[in-house]
Amino acid sequence: MLPFARVTIIGLGLIGSSIARAVRQAMPTVRLTGHDFDPAVRTTADTLQLCDDITDTAGAAVIDADLVILCVPVGAMGAAAAGFAADLPADAIVSDVGSCKAEVARALAEALPGATIIPAHPVAGTERSGPEAGFASLFHKRWCILTPAEGADPIAVERLAEFWRRLGADIELMAPDHHDRVLAVTSHLPHLIAYTIVGTASDLEEVTQSEVIKYSAGGFRDFTRIAASDPTMWRDVFLSNREAVLDMLQRFSEDLTALQRAIRLGKGEELFDHFERTRAIRRGIIEQGQDDPAPDFGRSHD
Amino acid sequence: MLPFARVTIIGLGLIGSSIARAVRQAMPTVRLTGHDFDPAVRTTADTLQLCDDITDTAGAAVIDADLVILCVPVGAMGAAAAGFAADLPADAIVSDVGSCKAEVARALAEALPGATIIPAHPVAGTERSGPEAGFASLFHKRWCILTPAEGADPIAVERLAEFWRRLGADIELMAPDHHDRVLAVTSHLPHLIAYTIVGTASDLEEVTQSEVIKYSAGGFRDFTRIAASDPTMWRDVFLSNREAVLDMLQRFSEDLTALQRAIRLGKGEELFDHFERTRAIRRGIIEQGQDDPAPDFGRSHD
Numbered sequence: 001m002l003p004f005a006r007v008t009i010i011g012l013g014l015i016g017s018s019i020a021r022a023v024r025q026a027m028p029t030v031r032l033t034g035h036d037f038d039p040a041v042r043t044t045a046d047t048l049q050l051c052d053d054i055t056d057t058a059g060a061a062v063i064d065a066d067l068v069i070l071c072v073p074v075g076a077m078g079a080a081a082a083g084f085a086a087d088l089p090a091d092a093i094v095s096d097v098g099s100c101k102a103e104v105a106r107a108l109a110e111a112l113p114g115a116t117i118i119p120a121h122p123v124a125g126t127e128r129s130g131p132e133a134g135f136a137s138l139f140h141k142r143w144c145i146l147t148p149a150e151g152a153d154p155i156a157v158e159r160l161a162e163f164w165r166r167l168g169a170d171i172e173l174m175a176p177d178h179h180d181r182v183l184a185v186t187s188h189l190p191h192l193i194a195y196t197i198v199g200t201a202s203d204l205e206e207v208t209q210s211e212v213i214k215y216s217a218g219g220f221r222d223f224t225r226i227a228a229s230d231p232t233m234w235r236d237v238f239l240s241n242r243e244a245v246l247d248m249l250q251r252f253s254e255d256l257t258a259l260q261r262a263i264r265l266g267k268g269e270e271l272f273d274h275f276e277r278t279r280a281i282r283r284g285i286i287e288q289g290q291d292d293p294a295p296d297f298g299r300s301h302d
Numbered sequence: 303m304l305p306f307a308r309v310t311i312i313g314l315g316l317i318g319s320s321i322a323r324a325v326r327q328a329m330p331t332v333r334l335t336g337h338d339f340d341p342a343v344r345t346t347a348d349t350l351q352l353c354d355d356i357t358d359t360a361g362a363a364v365i366d367a368d369l370v371i372l373c374v375p376v377g378a379m380g381a382a383a384a385g386f387a388a389d390l391p392a393d394a395i396v397s398d399v400g401s402c403k404a405e406v407a408r409a410l411a412e413a414l415p416g417a418t419i420i421p422a423h424p425v426a427g428t429e430r431s432g433p434e435a436g437f438a439s440l441f442h443k444r445w446c447i448l449t450p451a452e453g454a455d456p457i458a459v460e461r462l463a464e465f466w467r468r469l470g471a472d473i474e475l476m477a478p479d480h481h482d483r484v485l486a487v488t489s490h491l492p493h494l495i496a497y498t499i500v501g502t503a504s505d506l507e508e509v510t511q512s513e514v515i516k517y518s519a520g521g522f523r524d525f526t527r528i529a530a531s532d533p534t535m536w537r538d539v540f541l542s543n544r545e546a547v548l549d550m551l552q553r554f555s556e557d558l559t560a561l562q563r564a565i566r567l568g569k570g571e572e573l574f575d576h577f578e579r580t581r582a583i584r585r586g587i588i589e590q591g592q593d594d595p596a597p598d599f600g601r602s603h604d
Contacts, residue, residue, distance in 0.1 A: 075570075099520070123517050123519050123520045124519055125519075125520075126597035126598040127584070127597060127598070128597045133597065135603065137603045137604045138603060140603060140604055142519055143516055143517055143519070145517070172516070178508075181508060181509060182509050182513050182514075182517055183517065183520055185502070185503050185506060185509055185514065185522070186503070186513075186514055186517040186518055186520045186521065186522040187517070187520025187521045187522065188520075188521075189499065189502075190499060190520070190521035190522045190524065190525055191521050192558075192561060192565075193495055193499060193525075193558070194521070194524075195561070195576060195577055195580055196554060196557050196558045196561055197491065197492060197495060197554055198580040198583055198584075199557055199576055199579070199580055200487070200491075200550070200553050200554045200557045201487050201488070201583070202579070202580070202582075202583060203553075203557075204487060204553070206480075206483060207483060207484050207487055209583070209586070210586075211484050211488075212484075212487065212488055212583065213583065213586040213587050213590055213592065214445055214474070214590065214592065215425050215445060215447070215484055215485060215488040215489070216488055216587050216592050216593070217425050217426060217444055217445070217592050217593075218401070218425045218427075218485055218488045218489025218490075218492070219488065219489045219490075219492035219493050219496070219528050220487070220488040220489065220491075220492045221587050221592060221593045222492065222496075222524055222525075222527065222528060223492055223495075223524075224580070224583050224584040224587055224593075225524065225584065225593075225598070225599060226521050226524060227577075227580040227581075227583075227584065228580070228581045228584035228585075229577075231573075231574050231577035231578045231581075232574065234573070234577050235570050235573040235574045235577060236570075238565045238573055239565070239568055239570055239573070242565055242566070242568070245565060246562065246565060246566060248502070249558070249562055251502050251505075251506070252498060252499055252502045253555070253558070255498050255501055255502045255505075256494075256495070256498045256551070256555070259494060259497070259498055260548065260551055263494075263540045263541070263544055263547060263548060264544070264548060266541055266544070268377075268537050268538075268541055271533075271536070271537040271540055271541070272533050272534065272537045274497060274501055275497055275529075275531075275533035275536050275537060276533045277501070277504070278497055278500040278501055278504070278526070278529040278530070279529075279530045279533075280504075281500055281503070281504060281511070281514065281515065281526050281529075282429070282500075282526040282527065282529065282530035283530075284511070284512075284515040285515050285518050285523050285526055288515055288516065290515065290516065290518050290519050290523060291518070291519075291523045291526075291527075291601070292601045292602060295428035295429060295430045295435065296428040296429070296527070296599075297524075297527060297598075297599040297600070297601050298599070298600060298601055298602060299593070299594045299599050299600060300594060300600060301437065301439045301440060301442060302439040302442040302443070302470075
């Protein structure tokens with residue numbers, strides 16, 4: 001028994017198009033409808049046959065849906081939901097894939113009063129954007145965090161959980177505020193740091209951009225991957241999850257200052273002790289299947 | 303015509319053992335001798351048959367060498383060189399693979415007065431350590447930077463360059479101080495930042511280590527790879543290249559403060575503009591073959 005028979009995806013970028021492909025593969029009888037605000041993306045989605053129907057308006061996309069998933073930048077969630085509010089069937093479940101949950105939940109509740117809203121966040125992605133970048137296995141063995149409001153219908157939560165399980169994801173339930181603090185450290189702060197260091201390296205005068213590129217295999221190239229992520233998506237994340245990001249950033253800066261001081265004072269033992277203990281986290285990530293066990297992320301070395 | 307007939311490797315970890323394997327593959331008639339200060343590493347190197355001979359002392363390893371390569375942490379270079387100074391043939395070339403060049407050049411010149419020293423730095427590696435971690439293709443299409451002192455014998459430089467070309471590397475010549483500033487940004491600062499953020503994430507009270515691991519696919523896991531690198535090697539790098547690292551760190555901190563301020567004040571346009579321009583560097587790295595062109599470093603999704 002399928003959790004949903006008619007699924008609508010609003011926003012057909014990396015995540016939306018990956019959901020479409022994964023649904024096709026895992027639940028081929030589901031009727032898939034898609035919409036994107038960008039006509040060019042709709043045309044591409046049509047050409048790629050991502051969905052059974054690509055509609056020109058968000059309202060037309062949701063009119064007979066039993067699940068609507070918003071896959072737009074978090075700052076656009078409220079407006080996107082308002083765009084189909086009048087056409088949403090009363091028994092439809094609305095979800096999203098946004099990287100921040102507290103503010104998105106507020107925006108969706110405001111735009112869709114009375115609707116059944118179960119926010120979600122599949123912790124998966126690549127640095128690519130757009131409908132061509134998606135692929136069906138993106139969510140395999142990744143965590144999908146559901147953040148239902150207190151008192152949310154448990155049957156609706158379970159249907160959405162089952163939907164994501166069929167796409168290959170593992171499910172966790174979390175309060176929205178806690179989600180936002182956890183993701184501030186495991187996702188938002190890393191992106192901010194990566195964007196910063198890539199900017200710093202680009203702006204040096206005595207070291208040319210060409211040198212930065214040539215010798216990037218010393219470590220820098222790792223940071224350029226996530227700093228190549230979608231700028232709109234990430235601008236919205238930092239604005240939406242401002243408090244948690246600023247708090248984590250404060251802690252990071254304090255720790256960086258401590259290491260800076262250890263370098264300045266030549267405190268080798270303090271540096272060694274710090275570098276020694278960070279290995280354990282990598283081991284945990286590998287053991288739990290959250291990264292490639294091969295060295296160097298399994299990059300090809302010829 | 304081989305650039306060298308008898309090559310000695312002092313230090314048989316990731317880099318030393320990769321050189322041994324690469325020499326075996328590219329120049330099978332070279333007589334390879336190895337030594338490591340750690341008896342357990344010597345035993346492993348023997349078992350793996352990395353070299354024709356593994357000697358118990360550094361002196362015995364160099365006695366008939368025409369190239370000696372030091373592959374030990376940069377802080378141990380001087381002592382390692384002093385350990386074989388009395389046995390070094392007058393016509394041997396001494397080189398190293400250290401990540402900092404100015405201080406290593408000074409340490410080697412002091413330990414080996416009158417010797418022909420051509421420092422080098424192959425910009426390649428993985429997060430693994432030890433003799434089992436090496437592999438022959440590690441240097442393929444990576445840059446090897448030679449930092450000969452002013453007035454160094456050009457024939458010796460060219461022989462060493464040819465040696466590295468045969469291991470698959472491209473060659474660049476650079477002044478030691480400039481090398482140290484370039485690598486401070488493309489390698490040392492990224493490692494320091496990665497070590498810091500992994501430490502910050504481990505120390506949070508409200509977000510458990512288990513949560514950090516579970517949701518690391520949001521970006522954090524990328525940082526854990528280089529933060530799993532050898533602690534001794536990296537302690538020495540930061541102490542040896544202190545000035546350049548502290549200077550780059552200062553610039554990074556200023557840039558981070560600017561982004562922090564943009565987030566606090568809700569300046570979306572400023573964030574967007576910054577995130578937009580960091581994509582170009584990634585493209586350059588891919589175009590120049592310095593990273594895997596596949597999304598997500600080519601990590602397996604499935």
